[in-house]
Amino acid sequence: MHESVERAAESLGIEYELLHCDPNLADTEAFCANYDIPRENAANAILVASKSEPKQYAVCLVLATTKIDVNHAVSKLLGVKRLSFATADETKDVTGQMIGGVTVFALNVPLYIDTRVMSAEYVIVGGGDRSSKLKIAPAELRKIPNATVADIAIPR
Numbered sequence: 001m002h003e004s005v006e007r008a009a010e011s012l013g014i015e016y017e018l019l020h021c022d023p024n025l026a027d028t029e030a031f032c033a034n035y036d037i038p039r040e041n042a043a044n045a046i047l048v049a050s051k052s053e054p055k056q057y058a059v060c061l062v063l064a065t066t067k068i069d070v071n072h073a074v075s076k077l078l079g080v081k082r083l084s085f086a087t088a089d090e091t092k093d094v095t096g097q098m099i100g101g102v103t104v105f106a107l108n109v110p111l112y113i114d115t116r117v118m119s120a121e122y123v124i125v126g127g128g129d130r131s132s133k134l135k136i137a138p139a140e141l142r143k144i145p146n147a148t149v150a151d152i153a154i155p156r
Contacts, residue, residue, distance in 0.1 A: 005127055
């Protein structure tokens with residue numbers, strides 16, 4: 001797992017199970033199919049960015065069975081009219097993490113967690129790199145200081 005993620009999880013007292021994965025199988029669909037993880041337990045952390053200056057960012061955590069309601073729910077939370085998904089380069093620059101491994105830990109931006117995530121028995125989140133994932137109880141996410149639980153996703 002990425003060093004900053006390990007430090008952040010430790011400092012917050014997050015209980016997790018570390019899962020190793022083939023970096024070529026880190027993307028959600030491939031990971032779930034190859035490691036027998038139900039999609040309703042796979043949580044994606046996605047960076048969104050304002051389209052106007054000054055740039056504002058937030059990470060949204062949603063289940064793989066849903067999609068982020070970027071232009072309504074998230075834009076309202078951020079107080080920004082137009083948002084888009086950040087590019088891979090922008091994501092790496094802002095989070096220090098890689099696409100396929102972006103996680104909710106070690107962030108310096110707001111974190112919005114969809115309410116559906118909190119209802120899962122467990123969730124799999126990224127480890128900050130493409131070779132690790134963390135299996136955690138959703139209640140552990142409440143330990144993250146900049147996290148807000150809200151309705152930010154819609155079913156696929």
